[in-house]
Amino acid sequence: MVTTFTEYHPPKASTGGFWQQIGLPARGRRLHELLHEGVEYRVYPNLAKVSGIEQKALARYVDIPSATLSRRARSGRFKMAESDRLYRFAELFKAALDLFEGDAEGARAWLLKPNIGLGGRKPIEMSVTSAEYQTVLNLIGRLEHGVCA
Template identity: 55%
Template sequence: MNQANVFTPSQKPLGFWGKVGFPARGPKLHQALHDGFPFDVYSKLAKLSGLDKSDLASATVIASATLQRRAKSGKFNRDESDRLYRFAEVFKAALDLFEGNNDSASLWLKSQVRGLGNKRPVDMLATSAETEAVLDLIGRLEHGVFA
């Protein structure tokens, strides 16, 4: 058979959540959070966001000694996974705000933002309330609501 006539399905490029390695929402995400994310999620998030690993550790409040233990065990616990998810959610929202431009989204996360009281978004991810404030601001910016 002529190879030129053989149908081969094209590989659909992975979206953001596929590249990170966990589902965006729903029961599969809930289970993944309870089970703990695999350790490689950390490297994927650092690479995608353009943050160095120490900045990501700081943003997600994961100590370097804990990272070393998680590297050996191969996965994060539930609370650490939740903080990694919150970071990913904020980075994805920033990425959408900047129309897929990783550099702009990363720069915004690391810059002081007036709408956050001149704090850097990356410094406001330790709690769910602060994370919500960052996501709310991104939503307002997307819709042109600045007050």
């Protein structure tokens, strides 16, 4: 009997690790509140550092123009939609990190490489919309369970 999994199911929230390093809770009510309030600017450089993605490139991947980024640095907080895109990017990176068993370089390389399972697109470019984000998470889920992409 063969069981097929087609969706990525993130691991349960833990105390520390990746989410603590970037400055966000992994799940739960506090995360939801922060996303509505707008996450603090410090999350952005933390996410860039942890993911190994240059800050300018990260801004492109999450669709935050440089002028907006400068305003957010001064105000200290992102708007709700920007916060959501930052969280989706973090979630994609964490899912890739889990796929590569904690190998950040392997996860980053996979995210930056065009993927046949995504129609030749780079996974890292697919965190801006929820539909694209979900497509990448589903692909990661299939890969984790050995289902052909």
